[in-house]
Amino acid sequence: MTITPNKIPPQSQDRQPALESEMTPRPEYDDPNYKGSGKLQDKVALITGGDSGIGRSVAVYYAKEGADVAIVYLDETNDAKETQKAVEDLGRRCLLIEGDIRNESFCHEAVQKTIDEFGKLDILVNNAAEQYYEPSIEDIDSARLGSIFATNIFSMFYFTKAAMPHLKEGSTIINTTSINAYKGNASLLSYSTTKGAILAFTRSLSQPLIEKGIRVNGVAPGPIWTPFIPDAFGGDDVSNFGKQVPMQRPGQPKEVAPCFVFLASEDSSYMAGQVLHPNGGVVVGA
Structure with a gap:
């Protein structure tokens, strides 16, 4: 069952990034009713913040x-291992890469580790923030x-530069921006500003890469119940999280992930420079 705002108790974590394993309730990352159909069969994806x-x-x-994945994370090893197990339980491989994406050298190393492990790279998901x-x-x-800025937008430049020699026609890049890039958010000023930069990055990068057969698109989630929330807000503000959108509840990660499947697959073959909006019903400008 999807949680509602009044089921989120006040909580906070004293570390950044926060840990999903310490959240109450735990975010819902998988829908058992979702059945894959081989849309990404034998593809390789690199996901930052995975x-x-x-x-x-x-x-x-x-x-x-049907994809194998490499996930990049800062230092949340137990959370990363839980993701790895979930992927491996589905019969696919999952490479864990720990490090700081603010460091350009590390970003290049992460891409190379992915190539060394899987032999190729088809999908780059710039998601960490x-x-x-x-x-x-x-x-x-x-x-x-x-x-x-180094985490949220510079890293996207670093990873994309490192990935480009390995991407080929049919490859995809998907960037996570935010509803705040469109509406702004007075209490998340620096974050919202970086998300606006990601929107411009996505649109601008998409144009020259069309000629190479590489599609670049984005996803702009609204209020989603993730470790972002207890570490950024904390306390009573958490229990009210998500009430501001028309659906009057926070979204779950599992309600966002299908957007990334769509943009990585041939289902979106006629889309580039576009952004999908899983945001609880908020109508935003293009």
């Missing part, structure tokens, strides 16, 4: 569709600004 939240769900759904609650612009210092 240890938990949306990234974990994408890894599981890709495995259901960090987020901070900021009541005022005065709360944002240069260190935080540098960190959030």
Whole structure:
């Protein structure tokens, strides 16, 4: 059953990134009724932030569709191993790559490890991000600004550059942006700004890569119950999370992952530079 806002108790975590294993209730990353049909059979996907939240769900759904996956994460090893087990239980391989995506050298190493393990790369999912609650612009210092841009947008440049020599016609790149790129969010100023940059990156990158037969698209989730929430908000604010959208509840990762399947598969063969909006019914501009 999909959770509703009043079933989320007040909670917080004193680490960034937060751990999915310590969330109450646990996010729902898999729908047992979802049956794969080989849409990504024998493809290889690299997913940043694949240890938990949306990234974990994408890894599981890709495995259901026949793909092997490499997941990149910072230091949430237990969460990453849980994702790995879920993928392997579906009969696919899952490579764990731990490191800091703010470091360009690491991003290149992660891509190379994927190639060394699987022999190719078909799908790049730029999903990892960090987020901070900021009541005022005065709360944002240069260190935080540098960190959030390095994690949320610079890493997408790093991974895409590293992946390009290995991508071929039919490959796909999918970037996770946010509803906040369209609506803005006064209390998530730095995060929302990076997500706007990701939207521009997605649209701009898509155009020259069309000539290479590589499609670039994005997904802009609304309020989704992931480890982002207890580490960014915490306390009573968490129990109200998601009530602001027309559906009056937070979404689950499993409600977002099918968008990534669609954009990675031939079902979206006539789409490039576009963004899908699993956001609980909020109508946003193009």
